[in-house]
Amino acid sequence: MNDLILHHYPSSPFSEKVRVILGYKKLPRKSVHIPPIMPKPDMVALTGGYRRTPILQVGADIYCDTALICDVLEHVRPEPTLYPPHLKGACRIFAQWADSTLFWAAMGYNLQPKGAAHVFAKAPPEAAKAFSDDRRAMSGNLVRLRPGDATSAYRSYLRRIANMADEHDFLFGMEPCVADFAAYHGIWYTRAQVPVLADILNATPSIAEWADRVAAIGHGPATKLSSADAIALAAAAEPQAPGANLLIDSAFRDDHGIPLGSPVTITPETFGSEPTEGELIAATRTHYSLRRTDPRAGVVHVHFPRTGYVLRAAQPA
Known part of the structure; x- marks a missing residue:
């Protein structure tokens, strides 16, 4: 598995949520500090528009929203669990x-x-x-x-x-x-x-x-990484195929009449409404995935939780 790279800033509340979860699971990470406000050109190079903090990068796969990041970290290290069975x-x-x-x-x-x-x-x-x-x-x-x-x-x-x-x-x-x-x-x-x-x-x-x-759980071990180096790592990596990455469900669930391969946008329902545009490569029970290309980051797959996000067919230019 590639390194876990957390893009965050110290006073971000949702970043603190993920930092403590990483500590709980004793998962080391690379730490990229991003600006708390726009512009965030290096982060947007990876996400394509999404600008909420934090994001988790694993090679050329970018995971947005802490609800999805929690699922990814649970898959990386199931114990101790975030979701007790009962x-x-x-x-x-x-x-x-x-x-x-x-x-x-x-x-x-x-x-x-x-x-x-x-x-x-x-x-x-x-x-x-x-x-x-x-x-x-x-x-x-x-x-x-x-x-x-x-x-x-x-x-x-x-x-x-x-x-x-x-x-x-x-x-x-x-x-x-x-x-x-x-x-x-x-x-x-x-x-x-x-x-x-x-x-x-x-x-x-x-x-x-x-x-x-x-x-007292703490944040676990972290190594500083520059945003430029994070982008270079994405450019040098191949994104995981849908269904073969850290998201364990892969079956297509079509609630929108939008087939895989379609150009789409994904936008948060409420806060931070910047859309991310790309090719829809997964729409499962729990998440969406887009393939997009950035001049610096290369081909990346950007992943969102299904709940809390709006999927639309992209409008022709």
Whole structure:
């Protein structure tokens, strides 16, 4: 297997989710730091348009969205599992809720004016404006919670998670699963990136104890890699054939009337609506795969989870 290459930046919440999962599975990685805002020319050379953080690169195969990255890492190293057999459905549904509803409440709270001022305290004023403009452009039609509403929702969700943390070392038992890592990253941002707002956690001490246990897992070994070198590795590699890569399902499932081999676009449903265009080479029960060619990265296969993404036939030029 080629090296696992994680494209991320240190303060990215979803990157923290994957970093801790890599630590949990004791998987080494190459680490490429990318800009937190556009432009991201080296990342887009690999993805073709997708710009959310992180992405996972394995040779000339590019995996987008942490839900899919979790499945890939589970296939690479099945033990310890992210999906305990007796909890497989429950922990996946909880993780989907945590990555969406909980995350947006947490970040609406975390990046209220006091939190944003802390994050950008040492940066020039134009940096805060650039970040705000970038995230506004990514939001599209997404309805973002106002700080007061986000605070109310976050408090409520923290109490519910605390009820789970009161019972076990981790949310669903004595060992962590994907639910823990999905719930952790927004709370990690509160604790690590905006500690001036961390007093919201004082009412739920079991969450702090649980978060300490998750943090103690660590990130595992990482070796720095430049984005230029990551692109060169992609250009030198051959992407895996559909059904022969780290995604274990391969049967074609046609819900759109779009045959394999068609030019298509794939776009996130909500946040970060930049489309990726390419040739549809897989549409399975769980994921889509596109083949595309970049002048620098060469032929790459870009993979997306099926849930949360919109597949359309590409419009003729």
